[in-house]
Amino acid sequence: MNAAIMNATTASLVPEKLERLESHRRPVAIAFDQVSKGFRSHGRFTQALENVSLEVRRGEFVSLVGPSGSGKTTLLNLAAGLLRPDAGQLEYGGAKLTGPNTQVGYLTQDDALLPWRSVLANVALPLEVRGVGRPERLEAARRIIARVGLKDFEKHFPAQLSGGMRKRVALARTLVYRPETLLLDEPFSALDAQTRLVIQKQLRELVSELGLTVLLVTHDLHEAIALSDTIVVFSRRPARILETLEVPQPAGRDILRPRAADEQIYLKIWDLLADDSDLPDA
């Protein structure tokens, strides 16, 4: 366990092995089978998800797009084991999920950095919780902090950092314990366009390097197309899956440079979302 964490930032054999498998033959990481989930608040019941079935394979980058409030965040909370489905089955790594999923890293809009801890102490926190010794965890934290380009900010407190820097600290904290899967809930929506592109590129590189499985909720169709292997388009609430689109991502592709094919995928998603909406110009 400790050895695995120590090597957190160096590519292991796993992604290479996966690379050789056809994507559809990789093992399933997360499986939603006819999952429904609703919430009661102020005496009213809201159905967030209805009979959603979705399989995410190991090493796959899946984006979830759809209208606001369509239950995409609920899907991530279910995958994180923070919520239980009302109906249906939810499996992670082939086993039914019964509590908080400690195999995932969850990055939300709110970066949830601890304001009383320095950058270094924030990033080392997951290893501290898991009982990794102080020298080892600080070493691992320093390495990943350098990897996201914040080497000179280890002693800073979150309040002293810009939004983009905080996001990168949160990303480093998420990666330091080497989760198998990343759950990302609109992580970059509050950033300016330029910072967002830089972090997106960094994320894509880290994900390929570490062979991570990713489930990304986003409203930014360009982001979804640039980063993912698969895009799942959701309907309005209660969320159903309208369509699942494959995005070819050849190795070595520069995500900052859009291709002609991207535009077609973009329009296709746009049409799907517009058809689902009541509004003429939504």
Place this chain on the structure above:
Amino acid sequence: MRLSGPVRYRARSVALNVHVQRAVAAVLVLALWQSCAARTDYAYYISSPLAIARQIVNWIASGFIWPHLIATIATTLEGFVLAAISGVVLAVAIGSSRLADKVLSPLIFVAYSTPKVVLAPMLILWVGVGRPPAIILAFVTGFFMVFFNVLSGIRAVSSAHLNLAAILGAGPLATALKFRVPAAAPFIATGLQQGLIYAFHGAILGEMTASNTGIGYVVVYAATGMDSTAVLAALCVMGAFSYVLISGLEKGVNRLTPAQAVSERVQGALT
């Protein structure tokens, strides 16, 4: 950030003026009191600042006041330490469990809202007269201040941080120590601050009702002798003691939450 040298200098001199004005106001009030006591027949009831000062000097010179003052300080601190430990531990434990919070907190609130002085006769029955009942009263009065302040801090921990703790696989103890307690640090500081002041009040209450030492006892003793000068002198000693207590606390509290203070100060500078 825009506080340049001259502006800060002016701010400091304004603060100095405030101190001078405050002293002048106090002297005026005391002078008025002194003249009322001198020109009327009410000195028996209201004593006078000079008589009180003379009384305090006498107490110090004869050494009469020291054992009582030391008893009050010891009672306060012993009650406070018990209150601080049990208040923080219980609040963290109860606040960490939604069920325990729902079931137990209302009961503790009922106990809190009951006047503690009612306990005094029972305490004499249980532990006799002297410092023990006063320590217990100090503990009981201080405890609730610590408990409820810390509890609201523990409850206010953000759900994002708790979700993070869950995903990182933190157990109840790790969640409490690494997430809840640091987040509640400002509340804990306030709770300890108020707890100490209330423990002091509890100690005085105990000394007045069930003890034969302490400043509280001196007040009761003087009052039974209709000695208004001694009562007010004892009150002044208490006032001086709480002043020392409170100013010492503020320094301690600032030291207790350095990181929080830093991040808040920086946040303040940025916004």
